[in-house]
Amino acid sequence: EFRRVLFRSLWGMGSGKDHISAKILTYAGYWTKNLVNPQKYFRLGEGTSIDMANMCINAHLAKVVFFEDFKNIIMNTKIPGTKRNWFEAHGMNLKNDITATGVDFGKGIMAHSLNSETQSDIGMNPLLVVFDEIGGFDVKNASDLYSNTRKTQASRFSNTKSHKRLLLSFKRSDNDFMMLRFKESEKEERVFRSKASTWEVNKRVTKDDFAEEYAQDPEGSKQDRKITRL
Secondary structure (H helix, E strand, O other), rough: OOOEEEEEEOOOOOHHHHHHHHHHHHHHHHHHHHOOHHHHHOOOOOOOEEEEEEEEHHHHHHHHHHHHHHHHHHHHHHHOOOEEEEHOOOOOOOOOOEEEOEEEEEOOOOEEEEOOOOOOOOOOEEEEEEEHHHHHHHHHHHHHHHHHHHHHHHHHHHHOOOOOOEEEOOOOOOHHHOOOOHHHHHOOEEEEEEOOOOOHHOEEEEHHHHHHHHHOOOHHHHHOOOOOOO
């Protein structure tokens, strides 16, 4: 069952948060597309869109970093034992359904690549929203985006309580929006929180790889790479 769970992932810089968010959106598209009637499952009106979005800090990251990775993951999702693309085998036209800013999975399921510089409201019918590097957003803008998204999700999916929000970021300061929400959500039962260093998540690197960086800028490196566990 697609139950509502809110995620706060406080991971170090270089841990692979963008790639993970792209995989999550791909899986969400796959899972939802497998439903016989997604609108009926989520108790939405016939023909209502089901939207997913990744909100980056700026347009460059949204287009170059996140969306290119997202597109490549979709293009390389193959049926086991074959060379056939799973999404193509289930009705997608990979050439036409993947545009510069979004993906049409079919059955009214859409994924959007957004950025905080131009969007002040997610809008649509946001089943899943990923706030990518939200610690770098302007705090007021982040607060408004988060609040508007929460209200919109509640109004669309209140019957099934199936909507999700995922916050990903490394620590910029004690008062960035990620840190504020991470502290506030400590006792919220429906929130999953994760806090880890870069090398605890990204197994391709070790703490020793950052030794020189730590020696030159201990405080900055601690903030970017090493987040002490709770």
